[in-house]
Amino acid sequence: xxxxxxxxxxxIRALCFIARKEGKVVAVPELVKALAIPRPFxxxxxxxxxxKGFVRSYxxxxxxxxxxxxxxxxxxxxxxGTFQGPLRLNECFLKKEPCPNRKVCCLKKRIDRLEKYLSSxxxxxxxxxxxxx
Amino acid sequence: xxxxxxxxxxxIRALCFIARKEGKVVAVPELVKALAIPRPFxxxxxxxxxxKGFVRSYxxxxxxxxxxxxxxxxxxxxxxGTFQGPLRLNECFLKKEPCPNRKVCCLKKRIDRLEKYLSSxxxxxxxxxxxxx
DNA sequence: CTAAATGATACCATGTTAGTATCATTTTGT
DNA sequence: ACAAAATGATACTAACATGGTATCATTTAG
Ligand code: FES
Ligand code: FES
Numbered sequence: 001x002x003x004x005x006x007x008x009x010x011x012i013r014a015l016c017f018i019a020r021k022e023g024k025v026v027a028v029p030e031l032v033k034a035l036a037i038p039r040p041f042x043x044x045x046x047x048x049x050x051x052k053g054f055v056r057s058y059x060x061x062x063x064x065x066x067x068x069x070x071x072x073x074x075x076x077x078x079x080x081g082t083f084q085g086p087l088r089l090n091e092c093f094l095k096k097e098p099c100p101n102r103k104v105c106c107l108k109k110r111i112d113r114l115e116k117y118l119s120s121x122x123x124x125x126x127x128x129x130x131x132x133x
Numbered sequence: 134x135x136x137x138x139x140x141x142x143x144x145i146r147a148l149c150f151i152a153r154k155e156g157k158v159v160a161v162p163e164l165v166k167a168l169a170i171p172r173p174f175x176x177x178x179x180x181x182x183x184x185k186g187f188v189r190s191y192x193x194x195x196x197x198x199x200x201x202x203x204x205x206x207x208x209x210x211x212x213x214g215t216f217q218g219p220l221r222l223n224e225c226f227l228k229k230e231p232c233p234n235r236k237v238c239c240l241k242k243r244i245d246r247l248e249k250y251l252s253s254x255x256x257x258x259x260x261x262x263x264x265x266x
Numbered sequence: 267c268t269a270a271a272t273g274a275t276a277c278c279a280t281g282t283t284a285g286t287a288t289c290a291t292t293t294t295g296t
Numbered sequence: 297a298c299a300a301a302a303t304g305a306t307a308c309t310a311a312c313a314t315g316g317t318a319t320c321a322t323t324t325a326g
Binding site for chain 4: 138139140171172173174177191192193194195196
């Protein structure tokens with residue numbers, strides 16, 4: 001049972017590293033050295049972060065990535081969502097169809113409660129906070 | 134992002150159904166009819182539950198399955214653990230090796246806290262409670 | 267002895283995760 | 297103009313996990 005996959009994890013680490021450089025443009029080679037993440041994979045992850053507007057990218061010599069928002073406004077649940085889709089702890093299906101029990105299922109109710117909690121907890125963690133740690 | 138997979142879900146539903154039969158032995162055909170779960174898959178799930186001691190099985194004509202514990206003592210986190218391994222929200226690895234940051238990583242600390250909460254919440258739900266719902 | 271059940275096990279199909287490879291495009295410095 | 301250094305886009309592959317099947321062996325009630 002896991003919740004956070006590799007690309008999300010890498011993304012968070014990269015964002016933290018970039019954030020610490022406050023305003024400087026950071027290129028992939030530097031990130032690879034610092035974080036020991038496989039280069040092509042890291043590139044893919046960064047492209048994802050760029051598309052979703054977490055970072056801004058600059059091409060050409062001297063190019064690289066910069067945060068597009070203040071670190072305190074980058075919520076890790078959104079980063080996770082970018083790579084893993086929305087949080088949905090229990091997708092109960094009955095042979096590809098949505099489960100007919102859904103309305104009454106008591107387990108679902110409790111899991112939904114858990115999901116809300118998890119989501120609000122994860123929703124309160126920002127890159128900015130991680131840096132302080 | 135999901136946390137509960139199909140076999141766990143099926144297991145829980147089967148346990149609930151068996152629990153409601155209080156002491157009677159329930160065979161696969163009856164479960165298949167009631168729960169609309171593919172038969173061979175359900176068999177595999179039940180065999181898992183038997184091995185882990187959640188249910189007792191009886192072979193031969195008139196055989197089937199019975200709860201091996203009181204419904205109030207079957208915790209769904211244990212059921213989930215049977216099929217999905219222990220709860221481990223974030224397994225941060227660096228190229229197959231455990232991450233060297235682990236000791237200081239602030240994100241890990243927060244996720245660990247979340248994990249404890251989740252685990253204690255899930256750990257408080259039993260089959261017995263689900264039946265009341 | 268047979269029918270009806272589970273036990274054990276091997277297998278298969280699909281989807282997800284993790285990672286690679288390639289080529290196109292942009293930008294800067296000379 | 298041009299080469300080098302960066303990202304963009306995209307397609308591909310390998311390994312693993314999930315969901316599900318199939319088969320045969322074993323037990324047991326009648
Ligand atoms: S059994 Fe389907 S939602 Fe709970
Ligand atoms: S970066 Fe590895 S445990 Fe957080």
